[in-house]
Amino acid sequence: MPEGASPQETKGQPGIRQAALFGLCPQQCGEKTLFASGIQFASRCRVCGLDYSRFNVGDGPAGFLTLIIGAVMVALAIWLDVAASPPFWVHALLWVPLTIAAVVGGLRVSKAALLAAEYRNRAGEAVSTSSDDEDSDA
Numbered sequence: 752m753p754e755g756a757s758p759q760e761t762k763g764q765p766g767i768r769q770a771a772l773f774g775l776c777p778q779q780c781g782e783k784t785l786f787a788s789g790i791q792f793a794s795r796c797r798v799c800g801l802d803y804s805r806f807n808v809g810d811g812p813a814g815f816l817t818l819i820i821g822a823v824m825v826a827l828a829i830w831l832d833v834a835a836s837p838p839f840w841v842h843a844l845l846w847v848p849l850t851i852a853a854v855v856g857g858l859r860v861s862k863a864a865l866l867a868a869e870y871r872n873r874a875g876e877a878v879s880t881s882s883d884d885e886d887s888d889a
């Protein structure tokens with residue numbers, strides 16, 4: 752083992768950053784097949800057939816992201832109020848859609864990033880296929 756960080760050949764695969772930003776399949780095909788709709792993963796890649804349901808990303812990113820975005824939005828709202836003191840409806844009109852967009856966009860990116868990272872590292876349940884005859888010689 753040369754480095755231990757990347758045991759698999761990574762040629763042809765999209766980078767984790769690209770896969771996260773555009774919802775790309777982490778396998779060689781690199782097509783935009785990761786999301787079925789909104790923030791819902793597709794069950795498998797429509798092009799190469801990679802089974803996305805093997806990867807368990809979980810709800811880890813959701814809580815973390817919501818807290819961060821909430822803090823950022825409150826800071827921005829306070830700043831706007833101090834700087835320009837707009838009427839209240841401006842805040843309602845501005846921050847509600849902006850927060851939703853930030854949460855949905857952030858969730859897509861973070862979930863895709865986690866899945867791509869899991870694919871790279873073959874983490875968790877992803878290795879539990881019985882037909883695999885390669886075993887971990889750690």
Ligand SMILES: [Zn+2]
Pocket residue numbers: 776777778779780781782784796797798799800801
């Ligand atoms: Zn694919």
